Amino acid sequence: GESVGLHLPTLSVQEGDNSIINCAYSNSASDYFIWYKQESGKGPQFIIDIRSNMDKRQGQRVTVLLNKTVKHLSLQIAATQPGDSAVYFCAEGGAGGKLIFGQGTELSVKP
């Protein structure tokens, strides 16, 4: 069946370092992948998405990489700041609008 999972449940980084959050997925038919950030007590916020026909997409301080060969997705955050501390979820979606989320990785940024 479909599943989206993350390799690491927690990640601790020093302020100013780069962060890499990983995600594995199993549905090779997914059309797109999205990264969300969730701060404590709030709903998830969209960060960046990538279509299945792309390998890389860059945003402001964030880069998403997609490796369809090994069904792996990663989110890179450059110059991590204390405000980046949150739980990060990957999600995969396909035709029909269904969007499935992974378990999440908690990012902790040390000042």
Next chain:
Amino acid sequence: NAGVTQTPKFRILKIGQSMTLQCTQDMNHNYMYWYRQDPGMGLKLIYYSVGAGITDKGEVPNGYNVSRSTTEDFPLRLELAAPSQTSVYFCASSSGLSRELFFGEGSRLTVL
């Protein structure tokens, strides 16, 4: 725009009671979703809708029902509440043209 509005924000139910979580959006989005999030876990899709009159099951639909009579509203009904339904419920919407989901602030439900 208010975005996605969920009510109530908090609710305590007794086992066997029923209730409806309300969700409304003012962005004229066709796609709407209900997710539940248990402590320390990811979001599980309960039901979703791609337009008025159309609904479909997600990953964990048992114990819930939805309806989509208008574009704006997507209520989630819990029948015969059980402790396993204690969770935070999030409603979300998207235009479908963009993959970005806009989430409400969540409804925290406790079943005792």
